[in-house]
Amino acid sequence: MSHPLRIDSDSSKHPVRVVLIEDDADLRRVVQLTLQFGAAWIVETAPDGPAGIETVKRVRPDIVLVDLMMPGMDGYEVCRRLISDATTARIPIVLLTARQNLDPERVRESGARGVITKPFDLDALAPAIMRLCQETTR
């Protein structure tokens, strides 16, 4: 499904709003601050799938970043629930994962725009997210 992203590369016109769902507190904070300081994005965070879904419904962000492997509800299930809900179905989702041996078919079926593999270069994170979201909306 193509979604006309209202993301502007000039974040002063329309700051990109992101919800980051990540269970690791250290990574959650460094990614949040990197995107806030580095790209002037507005980043809300949640430590697990259920809290993340609630945050997405409340914030209606431009992008959702989801860790794939979390205790309880994993990233695939978060994707499934967001995409099956009409109020959140069109929000692009990017998966974050340390898994090198991802199943591309499962990622495709998840409806996510793509995957960023950890460890990632913090300075390159925002451009990588934008690239994934924009590539799939052409």
Add this chain to the structure above:
Amino acid sequence: MIATKQLPVEVLQELTNEFAAGLAARAAVMREAIDEIVRGPSSDAAHRLRLTAHALAGTAGAFGASELVPHAERLESLGREWQQGNGSATKASVTDAWRALDLLTSAVAIVTARLRIR
């Protein structure tokens, strides 16, 4: 192309210090999980080992602690293997896990010292 700036050095250092301060606790969670499996099969402990090691493998690189990653990945792999075996472990795989944890612990000591004086 999106314009990006680097995190201020003092902010990154504070985050790095917090990460370094938590490394011993992460290692302790993995040690307890292995101990529990040595006492008897435990899918919960295997899952805990897998998740803790996985989180560390994913996070360490962001803080410049990439030498922790291979040991964390080995422990994650063993945790997955044990979880698939309903929480039971062979003697050889337990030995392998202790070795990986010892290597990880040694690397943690080096990384912690390095990150805190950066």
